[in-house]
Amino acid sequence: MDKSSTSLDPSDWAEMRALGHRMMDDMIDHLAGLRDGPVWRQMPEDVRAGFQASLPAGGRDLRAVYEEFGRSIQPYVTGNLHPRFMGWVHGGGNPVSMLAELLAGAMNANCGGRDHVGIAVERQVVAWAAEMVGLPAGTGGVLLTGSSMANFCAVLCAKYQALGDAGRREGVQGHRLVGYASASVHRCVPGAMDMAGFGLEALRRIPVDADYRMRIGALKEAIRRDREAGFTPFLVVGTAGGVDTGAVDDLSAIAEIAAAETIWFHADAAFGALACLAPRLRGMLAGIERADSVAFDFHKWAQVTYDAGCLLVRDADLQLATFGQATGYLAAAARGLAGGQPWPCDLGPDLSRGFRALKIWMTISAYGADALGAIVEKTCALAAHLVRLVDESDQLELAAPAPLNIVCFRVKGFSDEQMAALVADLQEEGLFAPSTTMIGGRLAIRAAIVNHRTALPDITALVDAILAKVRPGGSAPWPQAKG
Ligand SMILES: Cc1ncc(COP(=O)(O)O)c(C=O)c1O
Numbered sequence: 001m002d003k004s005s006t007s008l009d010p011s012d013w014a015e016m017r018a019l020g021h022r023m024m025d026d027m028i029d030h031l032a033g034l035r036d037g038p039v040w041r042q043m044p045e046d047v048r049a050g051f052q053a054s055l056p057a058g059g060r061d062l063r064a065v066y067e068e069f070g071r072s073i074q075p076y077v078t079g080n081l082h083p084r085f086m087g088w089v090h091g092g093g094n095p096v097s098m099l100a101e102l103l104a105g106a107m108n109a110n111c112g113g114r115d116h117v118g119i120a121v122e123r124q125v126v127a128w129a130a131e132m133v134g135l136p137a138g139t140g141g142v143l144l145t146g147s148s149m150a151n152f153c154a155v156l157c158a159k160y161q162a163l164g165d166a167g168r169r170e171g172v173q174g175h176r177l178v179g180y181a182s183a184s185v186h187r188c189v190p191g192a193m194d195m196a197g198f199g200l201e202a203l204r205r206i207p208v209d210a211d212y213r214m215r216i217g218a219l220k221e222a223i224r225r226d227r228e229a230g231f232t233p234f235l236v237v238g239t240a241g242g243v244d245t246g247a248v249d250d251l252s253a254i255a256e257i258a259a260a261e262t263i264w265f266h267a268d269a270a271f272g273a274l275a276c277l278a279p280r281l282r283g284m285l286a287g288i289e290r291a292d293s294v295a296f297d298f299h300k301w302a303q304v305t306y307d308a309g310c311l312l313v314r315d316a317d318l319q320l321a322t323f324g325q326a327t328g329y330l331a332a333a334a335r336g337l338a339g340g341q342p343w344p345c346d347l348g349p350d351l352s353r354g355f356r357a358l359k360i361w362m363t364i365s366a367y368g369a370d371a372l373g374a375i376v377e378k379t380c381a382l383a384a385h386l387v388r389l390v391d392e393s394d395q396l397e398l399a400a401p402a403p404l405n406i407v408c409f410r411v412k413g414f415s416d417e418q419m420a421a422l423v424a425d426l427q428e429e430g431l432f433a434p435s436t437t438m439i440g441g442r443l444a445i446r447a448a449i450v451n452h453r454t455a456l457p458d459i460t461a462l463v464d465a466i467l468a469k470v471r472p473g474g475s476a477p478w479p480q481a482k483g
Pocket of ligand 1: 239309
């Protein structure tokens, strides 16, 4: 064969088309039949071992490869599409987004830059996001993998505000910059301080109140003490939807302090930002519209398929100054494909990046913002139902207030180990997938109700399943709970 004429395209497009149609049918069946299957299946050892093979020199028939997908991959994924998946803070995805992934794959656009429609769609999505949280027109932003990256990039913007170009040239050097966040801030915020070169200790963890919200008085006091000791406060992070309990910091009060102290105010609203679309919840996030930057994900409460994180920066010029770099091979041009600056590669760390914006644009276009807001309200109503069931039960108790969609509770009298075993049993039996977290130094069962498919009977069934396991004579292999 003349190797110069080989490409990766098939010699028989009809065969590829037929297989592609089969894949599409199978995946639509997969979504339509989610309720019929277990939430999660443990991957057997032989399947795990199958993914430790050496590099294949030759290819196989695509039909065989797809059969292996059906046999060894599809059954063993996380399970977050399932209505009874309530672990961590995972979105359920949606069929429109799934189809958009196919379209994006077919376009294979590199959205790092250049003058093409992928960049225009991303700018549209960023503008919609700014409108959602109440930031002004002209707000900058960029799509990223998730809120971990968006929080990191926000820290870099705050650093730019504090140190300007000198900070980019010389690094943090001897500047004693310190930031503030609640004690229950997500791990990625201290991680961002670490990665940005400030060090973990440069993030002051402010104590929380009984509702797991940052104590505003303690924040003021920490800033005062730091200034007295010669530190320079440069960043305060307000959490809008805490990962453990869904707590929302008093963003208005934080905005006031940040303005008075000339400190960058960043909101980590990884999932909470979507509550801005829910009329009954929007008030809880009052003050987010005053943030200098907001990090959030479309892949959580907005149900877009992974991954789809977003950073918003009020001062678009500052975002460009934080990340922009001039190089000959990416030089701006007045016309042609190299026009259309600023490019996303100058608004964040990634140069090559896929067409994430398409699945977000298609999801919002197809369902509308009101439907997404209604899902947020529904999942919070389901959480309130779970709280009621826990309160009504003699055997369960709440571990923390549940202001949004996350409910942390315990089985009375159970040890941490017993509770962890109970959750693992529910997962391994494929019945439900709650997760666990530590509240006040003790383990709690954590139901994060994010999935648009979850319905009231799923919540009732979760409580029934737990009670069936823990009641005397129930299926639990552990010592029975007292009381
Ligand atoms: C409050 C909060 N911040 C940040 C993150 C990190 O987001 P991601 O997983 O998209 O990186 C999460 C994840 O759940 C979160 O709940």
